[in-house]
Amino acid sequence: MGYTPMIQQYLSIKADYQDCFLFFRLGDFYEMFFEDAKRAALELEITLTSRDGGGEEKIPMCGVPFHSAESYIKALIEKGYKVAICEQVEDPKATKGVVRREVVQLITPGTVMEGNMLDDKENNYLAVVTETGKQKFAFAYTDMSTGETFVMEINRGWNAVLSELFNRPIKEVVVEQDFSPAYIEELKEKMQLTVSYAKETEQNELIAGLVTNISDSRLADTCKILYQYLFHTQKRAIDHLQKAQVIELAEYMTLDMYSQRNLEITSSLLRKEKFGSLLWVIDRTVTAMGARKLKKWLERPLLTQSLIEKRLDLVNGFYQQFFEREEIREALQSIYDLERLSGRVSFGNVNGRDLIQLKRSLAKIPFIKETLKQFDNKAIKQLVEKIDDLPDLLELLDVSIAEDPPIAITEGNLLKDGYNQELDGFRDASRNGKHWIAELEQKEKVETNIKSLKIGFNKVFGYYIEVTRPNLPMIPEGRYERKQTLTNAERFVTAELKEKEALILEAQDKSVELEYQLFLEIREKVKDYIPDLQRLAETISEIDVLQSFATVSEENNYVRPTFTNDHNIYLEENRHPVVEKVMKDDQFVPNTIELAENKHLLLITGPNMSGKSTYMRQLALTIIMAQVGCFVPAERAELSITDQIFTRIGAADDLVSGQSTFMVEMLEANHAIQHATENSLILLDEIGRGTSTYDGMALAQAIIEHIHDQIKAKTVFSTHYHELTSLEENLQGLKNIHVRAEEIDGKVVFLHQIHSGAADESYGIHVAQLAGLPDSLIKRANIILSQLEGTTEEKSEPVQKTKDDELAMEQISFFATEKPKRKEEVSPVDSEIVTSLQKINLLEMTPMDAMNELYKLQKKAQETKGR
Secondary structure, eight states: OOOOHHHHHHHHHHTTOTTSEEEEEETTEEEEEHHHHHHHHHHHTOOOEEEOOSSSSOEEEEEEEGGGHHHHHHHHHHTTOOEEEEEEOSOGGGOSSSOOEEEEEEEOTTSOOOGGGSOTTSOOEEEEEEEEETTEEEEEEEETTTOOEEEEEEOSOHHHHHHHHHHTTEEEEEEOTTSOHHHHHHHHHTSOOEEEEOOOOOOOHHHHHHTTTOOOHHHHHHHHHHHHHHHHHHOSOOTTOOOOEEOOGGGBOEEOHHHHHHTTSSSOTTTOSSTTSHHHHHOOOOSHHHHHHHHHHHHSOBOOHHHHHHHHHHHHHHHHOHHHHHHHHHHHTTOOOHHHHHHHHHHTOOOHHHHHHHHHHHHHHHHHHHHHHTOSOHHHHHHGGGOOOOHHHHHHHHHHBOSSOOSOSSSSOOBOTTSOHHHHHHHHHHHHHHHHHHHHHHHHHHHHTOTTOEEEEETTTEEEEEEEGGGGGGSOTTSSEEEEEOSSEEEEEOHHHHHHHHHHHHHHHHHHHHHHHHHHHHHHHHHTTHHHHHHHHHHHHHHHHHHHHHHHHHHTTOBOOEEOSSSOEEEEEEOOTTHHHHOSSSOOOOEEEEEBTTBOEEEEEOOTTSSHHHHHHHHHHHHHHHHHTOOBSSSEEEEOOOOEEEEEOSOOOBTTTTBOHHHHHHHHHHHHHHHOOTTOEEEEESTTTTSOHHHHHHHHHHHHHHIIIIIOOEEEEEOSOGGGGGGGGTOTTEEEEEEEEEEETTEEEEEEEEEESOOSOOOHHHHHHHTTOOHHHHHHHHHHHHHHHGGGGSOOOOOOOOSTTHHHHHGGGGTOSOOOOOGGGOOHHHHHHHHHHHHOOGGGOOHHHHHHHHHHHHHHHHHHHHO
């Protein structure tokens, strides 16, 4: 036996949406069947039931109420699923058989429009990636809630694409059917993104018009795929979509995903949240638009000095005039999210309250313009010319929309009296009728002497006269017509009351219907202003970010950086912007950082927990702040433009791809070495620690030499291999610095001060003690350390070594307990020990192998003493 016609209809529609949950409208519920029902019941924690579908077995089924479906849809979207909304497109009362249904919208993680599914301060991007050549890709992304779209060419390989995806709030990626399966797997598993397939591109005038500004056909075709996917999923015109802005990556600082993560620019490394990031410190924006704009600027610092200086000029103007800036901040608090409002107007889900918010926003614009004119800064005054306060739109909204409209747009009371003459007539008839009803109630109370008599209304019976049971004998015979019997009362009507009811209800129905149509017309008129609203939003959000920079700069005592062309960096009393904000009891210790063209590589030594990583990070964050146009945490800042920042800070396994800490370390170091230029900044922390001591030290030295000789990038290299400090003698561009620490009463005190020269100790055992390791363990470690270092403090002549083995032979002092005697004092056994020492190839030994070998040598030495 086959399925029922309704289930057959469901299966027919579901066949086109296999990768989605199909929300199938049945009355007041969205129902799901078969596998959708089983999965939805688990994901949404709702009851799984079943129904007869015409087959031999009952069909699994679950559902959610229509009026509260949005919260369930949000839960599925946040888990990365897609939801197809299938609605009844015919009137069930006028249809025989199964009501026709169609999918009216496909909601995916990258196409969300509903307000409660979006983060006000975060974009929600849908991206398209296409392969355009060997290691070349076109990359486009859009936020459908705002209409902004961007496109670029990426010619540095697949990892650069992953960095773009990682560095931006992208929720979904669309690819073509023949896209690399390996790449798709990485998108799903490593990046945890929803992957969708492109739809066949159709000839569409709107799509063609959106790419007329793109000369590169590969980029234009990628944008067409993006727009076509939006039209396919939303199944309506999307008038707020903007032409794609072509991003030239060469105009912006490159920050790969490792640098974004390690430097904690927009989210903290540990908790993956805004708190503890650079964004958290400098975000004093007031509007949602401004918050999103600030994040975009942080993701793409500028490389063009003139553009950076222009931003700094504007920030300086806001910085200098506190009172006017505060007035701007206060006014901005009344500005609604104009970007997303434009999207809602275009999408057709804007309501009366949204338009009131728009009206109040526009009403503040003239005040903002006048306040901007009060600034002395010419650049700020010029911003006024970019602001259109849209007086015609403001007037339309002012005369039409009621001050406190309902959320629903189909229940009336949306529009003001006086806006439409016909509507006023219906309202007057309705109000007069209700006034007549009130007068009738008073009249009946007097004539029947029933004080509790009342006239009420419900949708089933209309208007009625209600009399409580004890008062029924007081009703004159034949006065009323009985309508309904209740437990404690009777309800009646009169011919006159029914006549008035017809007039009142007709006026109300016509009023609500006309008001709805008038509201749609107003919405269409507002739609004409979408491009103007988007331009206004762009300027207002820019003002918001600039005042935010000025506000945070004044509050935190930041200074305006200056830029030079001599490749030098000089930061006097530089501070870490985040660390100084989270420190509660202690005061942050600032340090001066200097990287000159002739000393472009700093080799920093010092104990763990002393502040080496903080020193490195604050340098990078200061540069980023300067190149987005913000003042910086220092007493004085002289910078040159940095084109890229590469970091290798902190140890982390890449468990997804099965790579160890050391492999990740080498990959990140290689990424820097392959792509850095002399205008780049490289931060490398403890390179080589993931392998044996000598392998690691050899790699570290080779990397230092390569960067110094070949790349000449500004570099800070942190290490515990103190032997590397001898490189200062041979590498002219390298300078040793160290973090100062003092040992007081057997305890180490970190001063967090950077000084010239190399550190004399690592203080590793002291750090272990601070970490709370048992006292007995600490004592034992000190004994072992004394044994290992014991005889290395005795003054003796070094063993003759070849130049190539010099560094390796120096390392023997870490393990040996005896040094060879002077040549004239060497005994036969001692000579054997010296020969053995010279044959040891430390660079091919692990620390344990070295310890075993040296134990044998020590036994020989002790035997010699015994003789």
